[in-house]
Amino acid sequence: MIRLEHVSKSFADIRAVNDVSLAIKKGAITIISGADGAGKSTIFKMLVGLVKKDTGDIFLDGENINGDYIRITSVCGYMPEKFSLYVDLSVEENLNFFADIQQVPRRRREELKQRLLEKTGMLPFKKRRAGALSGGMKQKLALSAILLSSPDLIILDEPTTGVDPLSRIEFFAIIEDLKKEGKTIVMSTPYLDEAEKGDFVVLLKNGRVMVQDSMIMIKKTFPARLFRILPRGNIFEVMQQINAFPGLGGQVYMRGKFIRYMQSGPENLAQQIPHLEITEEKPTLEDVYIYHERRQ
Amino acid sequence: MNQTANAIEVRDLVKIFGRFQAVKGINFNVKQGEILGFLGPNGAGKTTVIKMITGLLKITSGSVLVSGLDTQKHMDLIKKKLGYMSQKFSLYPLLTVLENIEFFGGISGLTRKELREQAARIGAQLPAELLRQRIQALPPGIRQKVALFVCLLPDPEIILLDEPTSGVDPEMRRKFWNEIYQLKKNGKTLLVTTHHLDEAEYCDRVIIIHNGEIVWQGEPAELLQQNRQTSIEELFKEVISKHGQN
Amino acid sequence: MARIKAIIVKEFFHILRDPRSLTIVFITPVIMIFILGYSFSFDLNRIDAAVVDFSQSDFSRQLVNSFANNRIFVLHFPAGGTSGKSALRAAEEMLRKEKIKEIIVIPVDFSRRLTVHGQSDFGIIIDASNSNTANLVFQYNEMIVLEFMAEMKKVGQLFKLHTKIYFNPEAKSSFFFIPGQIAAILLMISAMLTSVSIAKERETGSIALLFISPLKSYEIIIGKTIPYIMVALLDGVLTLAFSRFWFGIPIRGSLLVLLIFAVLYIIAGLSLGILISTLAPTQKAAMLAAQILTMLPSYLLSGLIFPIDSLNPVLQAISYAIPATYFLRIIRGVILKGSELKHFLFEGLMLVLLGAVLLLAASRKFSRQRKAVQ
Numbered sequence: 001m002i003r004l005e006h007v008s009k010s011f012a013d014i015r016a017v018n019d020v021s022l023a024i025k026k027g028a029i030t031i032i033s034g035a036d037g038a039g040k041s042t043i044f045k046m047l048v049g050l051v052k053k054d055t056g057d058i059f060l061d062g063e064n065i066n067g068d069y070i071r072i073t074s075v076c077g078y079m080p081e082k083f084s085l086y087v088d089l090s091v092e093e094n095l096n097f098f099a100d101i102q103q104v105p106r107r108r109r110e111e112l113k114q115r116l117l118e119k120t121g122m123l124p125f126k127k128r129r130a131g132a133l134s135g136g137m138k139q140k141l142a143l144s145a146i147l148l149s150s151p152d153l154i155i156l157d158e159p160t161t162g163v164d165p166l167s168r169i170e171f172f173a174i175i176e177d178l179k180k181e182g183k184t185i186v187m188s189t190p191y192l193d194e195a196e197k198g199d200f201v202v203l204l205k206n207g208r209v210m211v212q213d214s215m216i217m218i219k220k221t222f223p224a225r226l227f228r229i230l231p232r233g234n235i236f237e238v239m240q241q242i243n244a245f246p247g248l249g250g251q252v253y254m255r256g257k258f259i260r261y262m263q264s265g266p267e268n269l270a271q272q273i274p275h276l277e278i279t280e281e282k283p284t285l286e287d288v289y290i291y292h293e294r295r296q
Numbered sequence: 297m298n299q300t301a302n303a304i305e306v307r308d309l310v311k312i313f314g315r316f317q318a319v320k321g322i323n324f325n326v327k328q329g330e331i332l333g334f335l336g337p338n339g340a341g342k343t344t345v346i347k348m349i350t351g352l353l354k355i356t357s358g359s360v361l362v363s364g365l366d367t368q369k370h371m372d373l374i375k376k377k378l379g380y381m382s383q384k385f386s387l388y389p390l391l392t393v394l395e396n397i398e399f400f401g402g403i404s405g406l407t408r409k410e411l412r413e414q415a416a417r418i419g420a421q422l423p424a425e426l427l428r429q430r431i432q433a434l435p436p437g438i439r440q441k442v443a444l445f446v447c448l449l450p451d452p453e454i455i456l457l458d459e460p461t462s463g464v465d466p467e468m469r470r471k472f473w474n475e476i477y478q479l480k481k482n483g484k485t486l487l488v489t490t491h492h493l494d495e496a497e498y499c500d501r502v503i504i505i506h507n508g509e510i511v512w513q514g515e516p517a518e519l520l521q522q523n524r525q526t527s528i529e530e531l532f533k534e535v536i537s538k539h540g541q542n
Numbered sequence: 543m544a545r546i547k548a549i550i551v552k553e554f555f556h557i558l559r560d561p562r563s564l565t566i567v568f569i570t571p572v573i574m575i576f577i578l579g580y581s582f583s584f585d586l587n588r589i590d591a592a593v594v595d596f597s598q599s600d601f602s603r604q605l606v607n608s609f610a611n612n613r614i615f616v617l618h619f620p621a622g623g624t625s626g627k628s629a630l631r632a633a634e635e636m637l638r639k640e641k642i643k644e645i646i647v648i649p650v651d652f653s654r655r656l657t658v659h660g661q662s663d664f665g666i667i668i669d670a671s672n673s674n675t676a677n678l679v680f681q682y683n684e685m686i687v688l689e690f691m692a693e694m695k696k697v698g699q700l701f702k703l704h705t706k707i708y709f710n711p712e713a714k715s716s717f718f719f720i721p722g723q724i725a726a727i728l729l730m731i732s733a734m735l736t737s738v739s740i741a742k743e744r745e746t747g748s749i750a751l752l753f754i755s756p757l758k759s760y761e762i763i764i765g766k767t768i769p770y771i772m773v774a775l776l777d778g779v780l781t782l783a784f785s786r787f788w789f790g791i792p793i794r795g796s797l798l799v800l801l802i803f804a805v806l807y808i809i810a811g812l813s814l815g816i817l818i819s820t821l822a823p824t825q826k827a828a829m830l831a832a833q834i835l836t837m838l839p840s841y842l843l844s845g846l847i848f849p850i851d852s853l854n855p856v857l858q859a860i861s862y863a864i865p866a867t868y869f870l871r872i873i874r875g876v877i878l879k880g881s882e883l884k885h886f887l888f889e890g891l892m893l894v895l896l897g898a899v900l901l902l903a904a905s906r907k908f909s910r911q912r913k914a915v916q
Contacts, residue, residue: 035465036436048754073754083747088559089552100548101755129559135338146751162462164337165493166536169529192466193494193529236481253470254477255497256331256517286466286494293467 001026001153001184002047002072007056009042016042018207020056024153024186024200029179031198032188033285038204040188041081044157048078076153077146081161085142087131091122094130098145116144120174136167143174154178156187160194172197192286203289210292215285222283224264224291230277231259238274245269251290262287301328303454303485304349308358311344311508318344320508321358326454326487331480333499333516334489335532341508342489346456349487350380362454379452381443383459389432393422393442396431397449404450414449437468444475455479457488461495473498493529504535511535545757549765553739557773567735567773571727571781575720579789582719582847586678590642592618592633599653605664608690609646614682618642637669643679644668656694709878719846720785721873725866726840728778728804732811733818733832735770740819741828759909763901767812774808775801794880803872803886806893810865811836813900820907840866865900868892 002024009017017039024030032040045051047058049069058065058072065071085094092113099109117123120140125133130141139159146154156175160168172194175185187198195201201218203211211218231238235257242252242261251262260281263269270278283291304326311319319341326332336342347353349360351371360367362374387396401411415422422445431439440460447455457476461469473495476486488499496502497516504512512535557564591609595602609615618641620632633645647665655662666683670676709717743749752762778801785791793800815832822828840846843857844866850858861867868889875881883890 036463048750050750050753069754078750078754080747080750083750085748086552086556086746089555093552093555097548097552098751098755101545101752101757103545103756162491164339165335165491165529165532166337169533190463190465191492193492236477253474256500256515258517284494286470290467290470 001061002186003059003062004043004047005057005059007043007046007058008054009046009051010054015207017046017053020204020207020209022202022209022212024184026184027179027182028184028199029175029197030186030200030202031195032186032202032204033190033192033195033289034188034204034210035190037206039207040204041157042207044078044155044186044188047155048073048076072153075151076155077149077151078155079142079146079157079159081157083142083157085130085138085145088129090127090129091117091133091141092126094141095145095148099148102149104148112148112150116147119177120144121170134167135163136171139163139167139171140174143171147178151183153184153186156185158188158190160189160191168194192289193284196285201285203285203292205293205296210296211288218285218288219283222288222291224262224283224287226260226262226281226283226287227270228255228258228260228279228281229270229273229275230257232274232276235259242269242273245272251294262291302326302361303328303363304487305361305364306345306349306358307361309345309348309355309360310357311341311348311353312356318508319348319356322505322508322510324503324510324513326485327501328485329480329483330500331476331486331488331498333496333502334487334505335493335496335502336505337536340505342505343458344508345505346380346458346487346489350378350456351375376450377453379447379450379455381447381455381457381460383462387431387439387443387446390430392428392430393434394427396442397427397446400446401449406449411449414451435465435468437464437472440464440468440472441475444472448479452484454485454487457486459489459491462491469495493532504532506536511538546761546765546768549757549762550768553766553769556739557769567731568777568780571724571731571777572784574727575723575781575784576788578723579716579720579785582715582723585715586614586675586682588616589614589644589679589682590616590618591644591646592620592636592642593646593648594620594629594633595648596650597648597652601653601656601662602648604693605648605652605690606646608686608693612682612686615686634667637667640669642669643675644683716789717791717878718874720789720791721877722844722846722870724778724781724785725807725870725873726837726844726846727781728774728807729811729814729840729866729869730833730836731777732770732774732808733815733836734829735773736766736812736815737818737822737828737832738815738825739766739770740816741822741825744819745824753912759912760905763816763905763908766816767809770812771805771808774811775804778804778808791877793877795876795882799883799886800873800876802883803869803890803893806890806897807865807869810893810897810900813897813904816904817900817907820904820911836866839864840870843867844870846870862892863896865893865896868896 003022005021007017007020008015016037020039020043022032022043032043034040042051046053049072060071060075086097089097095113095116096109099113104112114123117126120143122137122140122144125137130138133141143156143159160171163171168191175187176197179185189195195203196215198215200214201211202209213221229238235254239252239254239259242248242259247265248261248263253260262283302325306322306324308321308323309319310317310321322341322345334342334346344353348355349362349367351367351374355368363377365374367374388399391399397415398411401414406414422442426434426438426442431442434442444457444460461472464472469492476488476498479486488495490496499516502513502516503510512531593606593609595606606617610617618633618636620629620636630645630647633642636642637645645667647667649662649664652662652664668676668679668683740749743752782793782797782800786793814835815828818831818835819828822831839860842848843853843861844850844864845861846866850861850867853861872881872886872889875885
């Protein structure tokens with residue numbers, strides 16, 4: 001649906017976004033992840049025209065938008081980072097205000113509001129002031145507000161950052177529902193375990209794309225293997241032993257009473273390690289991130 | 297070292313703010329030398345419990361024993377045993393690493409000599425050029441490492457870490473955990489709260505707290521062994537929805 | 543229209559639901575007027591003076607008497623006798639400690655020279671740390687000397703001057719300053735209202751949603767301005783009422799005329815606020831900038847304290863670009879002189895002009911900022 005080609009943006013001396021090309025596929029959830037300052041927000045701001053790109057092109061449905069951002073903003077709903085609407089207005093007043101400024105026809109409004117509040121589980125809190133909502137509910141309200149204009153493309157900039165785990169899970173369930181309705185979703189998150197749930201994932205590091213593919217392909221093509229062992233004897237001694245093997249590159253971690261390590265080569269290290277139990281594990285996105293970060 | 301001794305014992309702990317009961321009579325122990333994970337949604341009461349353990353908040357009823365000492369009677373003694381690192385507080389941004397260390401070493405009553413000894417003992421891992429840098433110039437991961445270092449200066453036996461890995465990038469996060477394990481190796485007891493559910497797996501034992509009550513506690517490893525499909529996230533979702541929401 | 547209305551409604555929610563800010567908006571001006579009304583006074587109610595009389599004659603006593611007879615002078619006779627060097631030193635010490643404002647020194651040969659030559663000298667030492675006060679003290683002294691001379695020559699006064707003081711019969715400086723302060727405060731509050739309101743949206747991030755919504759920039763600006771015109775106007779009425787009933791400053795002219803001009807003046811202030819908000823990244827910065835950019839010029843350059851004529855030419859030129867300069871003339875005119883609409887055609891025109899320039903600049907800067915990002 002949207003394609004960025006060789007897009008760059010610098011602020012003063014800092015290259016916030018460095019030659020980024022990426023695609024956002026229609027009807028899928030694309031997740032952009034990376035540490036703070038990796039360039040996630042800047043990419044989104046350039047998409048909706050809140051930040052002017054230095055170079056590169058943005059395509060909407062195959063057509064170069066050539067600076068005509070209204071074409072994107074007219075089909076998208078954008079939720080900025082750390083955004084929580086007007087705290088002194090009630091849930092309903094907030095929605096009314098955004099319906100007004102987005103020119104949602106009065107006839108459809110009540111029904112739309114009702115549906116969104118139901119979908120997000122906010123109906124009982126209709127009259128509550130936004131400031132009195134929990135962090136997770138504030139985010140749901142903000143999401144409802146941008147859904148009022150029934151956008152096809154939904155851009156969410158770190159909607160779950162700082163939100164507690166349960167609300168994060170609930171928020172993501174709503175996003176998955178939106179995908180089922182045929183919406184295109186692109187969101188950013190600093191939590192790699194959350195990014196794992198995307199159909200497509202873009203991992204950013206210092207303004208550059210490090211990895212970009214479908215979740216399935218990323219896991220399928222991951223070149224290293226992961227093992228979890230339950231060590232025999234003192235775990236710290238076993239740790240030291242594993243750490244001494246060449247080629248593990250410091251990728252040895254304790255996990256409670258287990259040790260987890262990543263190995264790139266085919267050799268069978270397990271026999272050399274005193275263990276009670278060994279399991280090969282599927283890589284997590286965090287393993288993928290660290291693997292690629294190390295290679296750079 | 298006595299394996300069964302409890303570093304912290306929490307008995308029928310209650311906290312009431314006005315008409316709101318934030319903590320509803322909870323009981324748990326932190327065993328000496330273990331890493332206990334503290335999980336729960338915002339407002340579940342995690343921070344309230346931690347603040348009562350550190351004496352920052354007055355206990356409404358019940359008691360907290362730290363190394364067998366009652367926090368309501370012997371806070372002065374307990375303070376020497378406790379290290380506390382909060383997520384919000386990450387040192388003075390305009391001071392250098394060294395200046396921060398000297399300041400916090402100073403207020404914890406260490407002499408210059410002791411301070412230097414401690415610095416050498418705990419943190420040969422801090423490179424010399426890092427010491428001269430201002431906190432504000434450091435990435436969050438390094439900042440948290442320094443904060444941990446500072447919290448360890450008085451050599452506490454029990455360390456409370458309140459969301460130590462928030463906003464830290466993945467590799468630094470894993471490294472931070474390696475440091476936590478080093479502390480465990482040295483016999484320290486740790487109580488860690490976290491927003492990252494996957495970190496529950498890193499702990500020896502996990503307590504999930506919701507609406508001021510403990511809704512689940514146990515060993516995450518056991519859980520994953522028993523049932524390979526169940527992730528911590530699913531467990532979390534399940535126990536919390538079982539106990540109803542707000 | 544529906545979109546502008548949406549913003550207006552939303553702003554009123556903000557205004558009504560934030561009792562703390564509301565209190566600040568309405569209480570601050572009253573407190574400021576209260577404090578400034580008392581402290582900004584150039585009236586002189588008493589002059590403490592030390593007398594060092596080396597002459598100790600009938601004539602010198604007569605001179606001292608004419609000071610003593612005036613109700614404004616309170617005389618002190620420093621220890622060390624009324625004559626001798628030590629008395630003079632003691633008097634100087636009093637002057638240093640600000641116990642007195644002047645020393646009257648009468649020389650030894652005062653009486654002799656007056657009888658022999660028909661004329662004599664005596665000295666007055668005035669504390670001029672505050673030049674304004676010193677000036678007033680000097681004028682009172684001159685008055686006494688004239689009276690004394692007339693008495694000496696026994697010719698009676700040639701003519702008696704009858705003065706009738708217009709507009710401010712008791713010549714109270716509060717009558718002069720308080721209306722001016724209302725003008726300065728009104729500008730400050732207006733600029734703060736819009737700048738803080740927009741900076742707040744910037745801080746919470748909601749401005750991004752307004753920016754990418756179909757809202758036109760002018761719609762945002764109009765929507766943001768109208769509610770605050772009413773708030774600021776109400777604020778103006780409140781401070782006027784306070785000055786009327788607390789300080790007893792009468793409003794001689796028509797309140798309606800005053801309010802009509804106040805609206806023009808407030809629009810200029812609100813526009814300035816929008817302009818400030820395009821430069822200030824946070825609410826705190828916006829508030830500070832609004833205070834400094836309004837208070838300093840309105841107090842120092844508008845004629846509130848110092849007459850514009852006494853400023854140097856560069857500052858004079860600046861003073862003509864300050865809305866407070868014109869509103870000050872209007873508010874003083876209406877309150878003190880009961881002037882009417884027709885007296886202020888020029889000032890009104892200038893307010894419209896300045897308001898229009900500021901509003902235009904603000905909306906251009908605002909919409910350019912919105913577009914610049916694209």
